[in-house]
Amino acid sequence: MSTSFTSMTVSELQAALADGATSADVTRTYLDRIEAEDGVLGAYLHVDPEAALERAAAVDASGKAGTGLAGIPVALKDVVVTEGIPTTSGSRILEGWKPPYDATVAARLAAAGTVLLGKTNMDEFAMGSSTENSAYGVTRNPWNPERIPGGSSGGSSAAVAGGLAPWAIGTDTGGSIRQPAALTGLVGHKPTYGSVSRYGLIAFSSSLDQAGPMARTVLDAALLHEAIGGHDPLDSTSIDVPVPVLAECARRGAEGDLSGLKVGVVRELGGQGHTDGYEQGVLDRFTEAVALLESMGAEVREVSCPAFDLALPAYYLIAPSEASSNLSRFDGVRYGLRVGDDGNHDLDEVMALTREQGFGAEVKRRIILGTYALSSGYYEAYYGQAQKVRTLISRDFSAAYADVDVLVSPTTPTVAFPLGSRVDDPVAMYAADLCTLPASLAGVPAISVPCGLSDGLPVGFQVMAPALADERCYQVAAALEAAQDAARGSRFLDQLPRRDAEPVGGAA
Amino acid sequence: MSTPSQGQLSRDEVAHLARLARLAVTDEELVLFAGQLAAVLDAVAQVGKAGVEDVPPTTHAVPMTNVMREDVVRPSLPRETVLAGAPAAEDDRFRVPRILQEEA
């Protein structure tokens, strides 16, 4: 029985725990698999088996395992600050840092009785779409270890898809939950900006960052979202509304009745005249999924959002600008790395040497770009202009939502690309975020749900909803998931072999 | 508003920006970054094409105002904890090498 824990959904794990399995058993199974598989996948940066087992035993002793999320293991992207547990955000500059506090997301999951398996790998400071920018090595895609797992939450996506965690927290600034979820066959949701606390998430771009769930099913994602969502007085941008009821919407969606639902297909995201850079296999799976929605009663129409064409340039000005400022605190004074403090360098030099050696190339590129975009004389033309484009994108969403309930698109233009294929070409790398950026810039919720395979690799289907209408994402995604599972006769991830047995892949 | 000139980031400019950002970049990086950033700037400069007359900037996706906390004291961290992560400390303070620049 224990071997199957790693291919169960969380709903199934809950049932197993309620039925007498112990959290310690479940946790040990995952730890064993991490031990066996993570040498290849590279999903985790930090695992403390003893602490995890101790925690699981405590939950078992409390008698609460199986109620709510108690006793369920979870993995956190290493951008989430955890008290006393190393937190690096994938950067050398934070190597060895043990935070003295917990992120709200971490605290809420702990309070819910979950068991922390470990911290997952990520592109340094969440800057990247492939998890190749981590200072601590690459993470591989469980579907094909020569391919990237997406990014920046690639450690979380690889862990959940590869059976090294039942679910995980990711963060999404321009697509960093949805894109890796899509490329590894998971469900990943970026909540409405402000609906999940950012307190304790190491900031990349403050006006865009959101934490969210990455899971094997839509229902699991909804359960995890409910556990972390809701107002937090420690985050000024946190919206003071009740925690949304999402799992219920997911269950209702799975019943497959979408009659009355108006679905808008965004022309600018892979539609006619906008197919440059999109793989045919991705477009085919997307079209099939749209047809499936229609077959369930949804009313589908094409919608045009012209400003979406400018989402990529706007994003690559706003995010680096905010990042250049957010990353200024890494100066080697209060925590983390310090380089050159040998009596021969003054403080300015030590700061510059520390940052030079502590940050990787992509981080440095973006800091320089952001510094440029904010500098006097360029601010209006770059940062100011990008913030106005953001308004245009929001207006396009508003106009579209006047006619439709949700907008849909492929999550990514391509399936997972080979490791190393884009690292030297930032512009090509940035194109991986093409479809996810508009929702990020407008702060609206968006989910990615698997919609089939292309060349044996997962394709993601994106559902976007108006701000604070996250439940629509879950409802539509659940309907699509249920219909596809029914047609396939199995869950999507069951197509990924050896999830509870031998090591994946053979590559070094 | 004028569209910024495209792809014009020179090595000197990159060097200046790196100094502003306290990055002791190497010469190889200067060359590499100048080239890569020129390509990125080409791409991002497209924002200049948008007609944004009378369009207000969006700084917060979900508009809110007046989020405040009451003026109430909460416990601080213990000093050992505060200094535990410090690269260097002395006399209960964070220690840094000599400072040449005066404060801004």
Place this chain on the structure above:
Amino acid sequence: MSTDTLVDYDQVLTRYEPVIGLETHVELGTASKMFCGCSTTFGAEPNTQTCPVCLGLPGSLPVANAMAIESTIRIGLALGCRIATWSRFARKNYFYPDIPKGFQTTQYDEPLCTAGHLDVEVDGETYRVEIERVHLEEDTGKNLHVGGATGRIHGADHSLIDYNRAGIPLVEIVTRPIPGAGAKAPEVAKAYVTELREILLALGVSEVRMEQGNLRCDVNTSLAPIGSLEWGTRTETKNVNSLRSVERAVRFEMRRQAALLDEGTRILQETRHFHEDTGTTSPGRSKEEATDYRYFPEPDLVPVAPDEEWVAKLAAMLPELPAARRSRLSDEWGITPTEMAWLVNAGAVELVSDTVAAGASPSDARKWWLGELARRANDAGTDLSDLAVTPAQVAELIGLISAGTINDQLARQALDGVLAGEGGPAAVVEARGLAVMGDSDELVAAVDAAIEANPDVAEKVRGGKVQAIGALVGAVMKTTRGKADAATVKRMLEERLTAS
């Protein structure tokens, strides 16, 4: 130190017209910091009042202190400012070890208050100081420089940082340039800061203790040839931290700049430092390249949008402001503006007012606070308000004098007791036995003893040399150690020596 050539102050004014401007930073007296719940108590052990937010730890986020925002709006209202309906915090990006985030959270182009003014009086003349803006920001930590001479940054081996002060709410009040003060420019600068301090005290928004750095001034000074249409290049003298220094800094810069201009040297637009010990300024180290602060709206905080109702509520709660109060009290107390100015300079307005409220006459209250009590404070090297005597006790003392229970001399002894913590004036008078002797048996005995001990003097008086009685009065006062009332003694002596 400085080897600047200086022009005599009077000479400066014959050729140049000064323009001054002030940027004043005020630490608000909130209980907690601007963006976190850490205490703001002064003098705590280093790095004991810090948390993830004010240390700028990765992941931490700010939440604005409502009291700090209201205090800023109240300052703006007291200065006649327009209160913004939409205001934002911005990030000022630069690297310095005392700012934990690599940027200071401040306000840039959307401050809370703009376009106010403050009228100040110097030698009976009123000068209007225009206020450009009042905005809210956070204070920095404190650097301690080790290994160099006198703890200065120059020559130090390394520095130590304490972040207790980092994040304390700081209000910056910026004047527009102040032309037209001429020779009075240094005094106008001082009068402005003095008046601003009074307002801040009246509002109760800050303790305004300059010695604790609650109030810090940057003073801009420029000179232009008389008759010139353009203003000169200004220098900015940083961290001028006492009222007296504000005046001295302006005066010194005027004299220094005049000497340079006289010899045809251009004034550098630069930051300078004021030295309390010598009263001079010296240039800050110039930076290798211009700083570019890359301001942008702080995305971690939402805009502050004070609506009319909120502002009206705060306006209604404003106390009577110092100028209006002084004018009203001058009328009530029947004193001239100059006499009021003495009280202001002595920091005695509130004390006198409270003493009057406790029942003393305005003239007695003024006499005691500006006289005996001012002397005591001066001897003790403290402020009047720090003396261990309350206005109510001073009023009680004055009441005892008026009632004839004690005289001025005894009152000073009673005050000794009060300051020594022996209790209130009446209690001290009782305990020390300081009451004036009435027509008592003890006094009768003392008078008789004096006559007996000085028969020749007594005889002179009896013989009509009335003025000789003074010696007898003196003898009685001596034996009673000042407790007798001299007039009473004289009357008793007269009764005895002229009746027989």
